[in-house]
Structure formats: C-alpha cells, structure tokens
Amino acid sequence: MDLFNNLIYGFSVALSLQNLLYCLIGVTVGTLIGVLPGIGPLGTIAILMPITYGVPPVGALIMLAGIYYGAQYGGSTTAILVNLPGETSAVVTCIDGYQMARQGRAGPALAIAALGSFFAGTVGTLLIALFGPPLAEIALKFGSPEYFSLMLMALVAAAVLAQGDMLKSLAMVVIGLLLGIVGSDVNTGVQRFSFGVTELSDGIGFIVVAVGVFAISEIISNLGDKDERRVVTDKVTNLFPSKEDLKRSIGPILRGTGIGSFFGVLPGTGPAIASFASYMVEKKLAADPSRFGRGAIEGVAGPEAANNADAQCKFIPMLTLGLPASGVMALMLGALTIQGIQPGPEVMTLRPDLFWGLIASMWIGNLMLVVLNLPMIGLWVKLLRVPYWLLFPAIMAFSAIGIYSVNNSSFEIYLTALFGIFGFICMKLGFPPAPMLLGYVLGPMMEENLRRSMLMSGGDPSVFFTRPISVAFIVATVLILIVMVVPTVRERRREIAD
C-alpha cells in the first residue's frame, strides 16, 4: 500500500539522528516559549528562522514545526497550573483546567491534556498523509486562473474568519500584498517601491517583517501593560488520571479531534476557535452542564484535542497547495522559499523526503512531548518565575543577531525597528498583524498568476469565471463574504472572539 510505504519512508527520514535532534530542539524550544508568556510561536519562529538557514530544508522544517506544536503543549501547561494561557489556543483550557488544579487535580488535567493532544496529533498526521497526495494531485492540474482564484479565496477567508474586525483584517491583507511588491518586478525588471535603496531591490526581507511585527511590537505592547503574574506554589502530584477521568475524556477527545480537524483546514480560523467550539459542544452534550467551569475534565480533554488537531491540519493546505492558512503557516512557507523550495503541489513529488519526513516527525514530536514533558512539568513551572524585565532584552538580542546574520546588513535592523513601531500602531488601532503576513507571502505569487491568466486569456477577465474550478473558488469567496456580512453571523462571531 502506497500510504504505508510513504509513511515508512517518512519515518526513515525523520528517525535519522540529525532530524531527531532537530525535532527535539524544536519541541523543547516550543514548550519553553509556550510556557513563557509574552512571546508567541509566531515571534519565536521568526526569530529562530535565520538559524535554520544553515540546516538542510527537512531539518529546518522539522524544527520549526516542532516549535509550533510544542508551544501548544506549553501553553496548556500554564493554562492549567496558573490560569495563564501561554498561547491563545489555551484560553479555553484555563476555564476547567485551572479549576481542576485548584481542586488538587492538576496532574490528571495535565495528563489528559497531553494524551488528548497526542491522540489528536496522531489523527492529524494520518489525515495529512491520507489527504495530502490526492489534494496535491488535483492542484497539479491548476492553471494560473485557478491559482489566482484559490489565493483570493484563501486570503479573503483568512481575513474574514480571523478574530477581530473583518474590514481591518482585509486591509491588512492588502497592505501585506503591497509589501510583497517591493523590489524589482519579475517581468519587467522595474524597481518598485525601493526608492533607490539598494537593500530594497530584492524586496523586504521576510524575517524583517515577521520579527518586527510579531516580536518587537509584541514586546512594546507587553511593556505597556502591567504585568501581573501569579506565583506558583502548588506542587504537581499524582499525574495519573483515574479510570473515571479516562472514561469521561474519551468522547470529548474523539469529538474534539473531529472539530479541530475540520477547523484546521479552514484558513484563518485559529486554534482558539476550534477549542472554543469543542468546549461548547461538550457543554451541550454533557448530562450535567453545570459541572463545566468547575473543573470538568471534559472541558480540558475536548478543547486540547481540538487545538492540536487544528494545528496539525493547518499543514494540509500549506504542504499540498502552498497556501498558508495561518500566520505560522505563512512563516513555514517563507522558510521553504528561503530554502530554495518553491511551495506548491510539486513539493510532494520533487521533495518526498521533505513532505513525508515532516509528517512523520510531527508524530514523533508529539510523542516526545508526552514522554518528555509530563515528567518535566516542574521545571517548566519554575521557568514561569523568570521575570519579564530580563526576558525581553534577551529576546531583543536574539532577534537582532538573527536578522543581522541573514545579510550582515544594518539596514535590515533599522527596517525591523520600523516594522516594530508600525506593528504596534496597528495593534493599537485594532489591525490584526497575521493577515498582513499572509498577504505578504502570497503577494508576488498572486500578481504573477493574475498577469499570466490575463496573458493567457488575451486580456479577458472572464477567464476566472469560465473555468469551472476557478469559478468555484470565486463563488466560495463571494459566499464567505456574504455569510460574514450577515449580521447574525457577525454577532455570533463576536461572541466567540470575546
């Protein structure tokens, strides 16, 4: 069987000593930043990306992916122990997880969260392996018009479904598209928006935008808020959940995995939406809903499975179509491009080692997280005591070294500072930064496909509406917009966002 052979091949790649090491580094760093508040996976991946330049592509992606799902684990750990969601995906876990911890049941909560995540991660891995190849096969038949419509749909969906103001998200996508234009035009060689600055003739560095907007402005914003951190005193004892706990958790984990996988392939829906949806479902299904909010283990099991499944399935559109469904995936795409790999359906056939190796490594990484992290929870909790006034200068230092090392250019450092300021202003004015990154990554590809389509059709824009696949994407885009503009849906969306 093909799938089986492919997976075995993937494991043979992922199990090489080198790749195992990258995976371990990734999940460890990921857990670390998941535990530490004030720095998210987006910022960390951006900062660490320059380090991966010297690493072969497979290793680089394995490590970056490890950071991503490691952060999810770390985020839930602090959510349960100190009611502090290390990542947004863990906000829902706080509700019942922290209550369980207060009742002295932190151990079972942590164990169920880890096991639920592991199960969801396994299913997610299988889903990618199952659906990746056929999807890529379809995508290989796409022409320029199809790609343009698909990207349009992805960008609109990402902006519209993301939390926050829809108009502002769309505006950020457009700003990102504009940023992607900077540099010399591929078709004509004309310099655009580079203002005679030689450093800009190749475009604005990907890391510069990402670190500026996700790391620097995040720190500025954190320093403005008063930091109130609870001191942790509780010791975690007795990790093992009782039979009763396990019995209660199986259903929620299964349902959460399903919900998370569904939301995972939708662009723009962060893991917070998946875990919240799962929480609501469990509460509805529960025989005694009043237990929720008072330490119901279902309220930990379901959402934790959901956010991990979501995180995993976000890789499907990224790996098969070259479409980022979230900010982190935009970074992954950027990493691929920097490694000299053109993202898209060809990746699977041209670089099977990368595709299958990454998938296998995700499963291994999830296993590592369960095996290594449960015993290390005490250590992670200690890390919570690192004060922010020491943490953020270190983040600044690593950001600066990372950016400088790419081109040995001070100009890019200045540019990062500018993007930091810009990102902070955007935050203040209610513009979400992630859609900008999506636009920035997709911008050049989108323009290229638009131009090619028009050339193909002889300047007739109806080409997007006459080719069946393309028109399907356009119709979907319009539907998404209509559905989102309908007031009732917006209300509900706002409730979820709150």
Place this chain on the structure above:
Amino acid sequence: MPRAAGASGKRSRSAEERCCHCPAKPGDDKRSRGPRTEFLMKLTLSNNKNVWAGLMLIVIGAAAILVARNYPFGTALRMGPGFFPVILGGLLIVFGLTILAIGLRQGESMAGSWSLRALIILPLSLVLFGLLMEYAGFVPAMLVLIFGSATASTEFRFVEVLLFSIGLTALSVAVFVWALGLPYPLIVGLD
C-alpha cells in the same frame, strides 16, 4: 469569555466595555448609549480608534498610488508593473474611507496605554545596535542593545541588568561568534 481571561490583559479593557453592551437589545442600546457616546466623543476624535485607523489606510493607499503612478500601468492583457499596486492602493483607500466613516459614527476610543517609553527605547536600541555593529563591533553592539532595551521596562534594575547584559553578551560571543562562526569583529580595531 475565554478571551477576557487572556494572558496579556491588553484586550481586557475592550472586552469589559463590550460586555456591558452585550445584554442590551438593539433598541434600548441606542438610548442607554447616548450619553456615553457623547462622553466618548468629547473625549476623543484625537483618541478615536477607527478615525485614525481609516486615516492610516487612506494615507498608505494614496502613497502607494502616488509612487506607482510612475510605473507603466500597462493594459489588461499585458499588465505593467504599475497595475497591481494601483489597484491595491485603491482598495486601501476604499477600506480606509469605510473605517473612517464607521469611526465618525460610533466613536470607539483606543484602549490601553501607548507605552511611549518602550515605543521609543526599543526601536532606538535596535538602531544603535545596527550602527555599532558597523562601526564598533559585536561586543559593544550587544551590550548597548541588551542594556539599552532593558531600560524600557519600568522594573529596570541597574546592577542586575548590567550583570545580565555582560553575561548574555559573553554567551552570545561564545555561541554565535566562536561556535557558529559568524564573521563579526568582537571590537573593531582590536583583532
């Protein structure tokens, strides 16, 4: 309300604000909001989030069009390098006008502090790092960056931060210059 429990707390204020609107029905919403909006209006315009947001988009969009005017626009068949940016700039202006209009009607004020101290110090330390990397070397650049950015925090402690800066700089030299072999002079002129 999972969001309100968020770690950063930066959304908490706006979330609270929204919460008190939530239960109100559209009808009595207007009445109960009347004096409040007026109060906000008085307080704002310079503090009106969406007015500024709209203006920012209009400025960026207009600038994009102005600059891209100089690039050949081309035709629909052969799009020139000016085509895409002009369209995008136009879109931004449309979004900007809409958001501006929303802002003038509703008047939602900006939440949270502007953290001016951090907003100035952090970019400034980065700029200093860039300059020092070129003219003074890795060690002074790192020391200034770490120590400098640390002063952005209100909890800044001189001695601790100084020791931390020295320690972290030493570590960075060991890891990045000696182990990873980044080709930076430690101190310019001292090699």
